[in-house]
Amino acid sequence: MKLLFLIADGMGGWPDEMPGGKTCLEAAATPNMDELAASGVVGVCRTVPEGMPPGSDVANMSLLGFNPARHHTGRGPIEAAAQGLVLAPDDLVWRLNLVSVSELSAQGKMLDYSSGHITTEASEPLLRDLQEHLGDETFQFHPGVQYRHLLVHKEGALDYEATLKIRPPHDITGKSLHADLREFSRCARMWDLLFLAEERLAQTARHTKANSIWPWGQGRPLILPDFKQSTGRTGAVISAVDLVRGLGRAAGMEVIEVPGATGLIDTNYQGKVDAALAFLERGDFAFVHLEGPDECGHAGNAAEKTEAISRFDARVVAPLRQALQNSGGGQDVAFVITCDHFTPIAEKTHTPDAVPFLFWHKDCAPSGLTAFSEAQARSTGLDIEAGHELLRWTLRQLEP
Structure with missing residues (x-):
């Protein structure tokens, strides 16, 4: 039996996000997930090991079957794997956001972790300029997607920089930069790089909201076990974000690019559906990841997060059900639907709550639930x- 994982990033939330004391998931129109929950198995899953940060990197690594406590080295290395960067074992890889800050000082605040969701077309020239003027034998800038980029510190894993504890910028929106700048100041090279980058962006990024870089999530290159050898299944990941593609590539899975996949609420839903269906004709396991609910959660926009979840149900779950469950050819396909972590509106960032999941296949004993909710x-x-x-x-549930 083939297996389809559908992940709505950050879908989980807390009560009172919407009128009537509801979470965004409870308020969303989710008839397809509700029906699958009623006729399937439902529970909760702790995707974030105790003591680890509740990031999408940690949580999606868990969902792909790999223990983050054993394999996780940092956010940057996962995204480097997505780009196929050739790295030495002692290189230190940072995730690097283009951000908007009120000022780069102890009195400054993080205004926007994404520089207003800067486009790739606008951000790529900025990274290339940073590489041209600030890149050297120690630091190398690598353009990514939208606001998400990489900084490689050659042999940096051997240096003090590897110990810096910098918070993800999406965790400190509207908050002071003081604690993080104090951390950066412990390493003269990183401190200088921040302010040199600020000077370059002041000249090159005037038509965007980007006015600073924010390196974080550093670690050594990622090594994961081979997915097929671990599970006996050929797998693929379908996502707009580098961290999921990086996890897939590091595990030897097929990484499927979908034109128009943005990681936002206006992503190419049909393209992801078509890609999943095409892969399942030849493969055994498809991991389809949608970022929209998480981005809306970070923005603190409950109405848009609710809409993103409704679109996930209508534009991803519904057509895949129609094609796989109801067409007569899909009786050998099982569904798992979940989120990687909570992104509560009140917090505007990730929390380590156990996430709801549903599991459905044709022989499930019905749960009898009335809805899919936390x-x-x-x-x-x-x-x-x-x-x-x-x-x-x-996989054990699918054994004969």
Whole structure:
């Protein structure tokens, strides 16, 4: 039986996000997920090991069946794997955001972790300029997608920079930069790089909101076990974000690019659906990731997050159900639908709550639930404590 994982990034939330005390998931129009939950198995899963940060890197690594406590080295190395960068074992790879700050000082605040969701077309020249003027044998700038880029510090894993504890910029929106700048100041090279980059962006980024770089999530190059050898299944990842593509590439999975996939609420839903269906004709496991609910959660926009979840149900879950579950050719396909972590509106960032999941295939014993939601998932008593065991648990359910 083939297996389809559908991930709505950041879909989970807390009560009182919407009128009536509802979460965004409870308020969204989700008839397809509700029907699958009622006729399938529902529970919760802890995708973030205790003591680890609740990032999408950690959580999606768990959902792909790999233990982050064993394999995770940092956010930057995962995205470097997505770009296929050739790295030495002692290189230090930073995720590098283009951000908007009120001022780059202890009195400054993080205004926007994404520089107003700067486009790739606008950001790529800025990174190339930074590489031309600031890149050297120590630091190398690598353009990525939109606001998400990379900084490689050659042999930096051997240096003090590897110990810096810099918060992700999406965790400090509207908050002071003081603690992080104090960390940066412990390393003269990183401190100088921040302010030199600020000077370059003041000249080159005038028509954007980008006025600073923000390196974070540093670590050594990522090494993961081969997915097919681990699971016996040929797999593919379909996502607009580098971290998911990087996890897939590091695990030897097929990485499928979808034109028009933006990582936002206006992504190419049909393109992702078509890509999943095409892959399942030849492969065994498709991991389809949608970023929209998470971005809306970071923005603190409950109405848009609710809409993003509704679109996920209508434009991803519904057509895949129609093609795979109801067409007569899909009786050998099982569904898992979940999120990687919560992104509560009140927090505007990730939290390590156990995430709701549903599992459906044609022989499931119905749960009888009335909806797919955080509360109803908790009510079943099914709790997969180690998130990286969800995939293995699912595969066991499919055994004859």
